[in-house]
Amino acid sequence: MKISNYNTIKAAAIVLVFLGVILLFSTAFIHQALINALLLLMIALLAVIFFKLKVVIYELSGGCITIRKTHPFTFKRFIAPEIEFPQNSIRDYNFRHNMLQESLILKMRSKSNRKFAIKIQLLGFSYQQREKISSSLLSVVSQNNLRSV
Incomplete structure (x- = not known):
């Protein structure tokens, strides 16, 4: 599943x-x-x-979550991932709403059992796109919590 804010950011x-x-x-x-x-x-x-301005591409496939960021007028075919990690490392997530921006905070645990968080700006994502991201992360978190019990 790939979710992107490309159209909104390119128009801006x-x-x-x-x-x-x-x-x-x-x-x-x-x-x-x-x-x-x-x-x-x-x-x-x-x-x-x-x-x-950055286009953010959220991708969940093959057991990996990938976040790619690029400028809207970049014409590269391949965009290197800015963040890529296995989906079994996510323990929780949270959406933070401010007046000017919205961000996604992923709370994770490394293989060495160290906790850390990653903050991703979600400027230009529609409500439906944020709901798709939330539902995919909800299923990932619920699977991970069942495995850890």
Whole structure:
């Protein structure tokens, strides 16, 4: 099962590029220093947001959970996994909702019985996609808890 926020993030990136171009053209036609400085500051802010945008791909297959991250305008065929681990290492998960972002926290246990957590930003995922991720993780956690008892 593969779940991605590609369409949402790509649309946001296109809007940011369009706004940046409009702001850039408006600096060429406005000849007031203060307004030009504010417009250039807004362009810089849009550029920072644009370069921080990431497409997140959640994949559960073959006993492994894989998280891949890439920029929306990357044209590579193969995207190396950022995080990859066996599904039997997950002990619990939690969704954290903030006003601006949502994140998934995976609580895991290593082979050496050490506990740790991984936090994954879920910007641009729809409610249905988050529910699919939650249901897949619920089945994984319930299987792991049955095995450990």
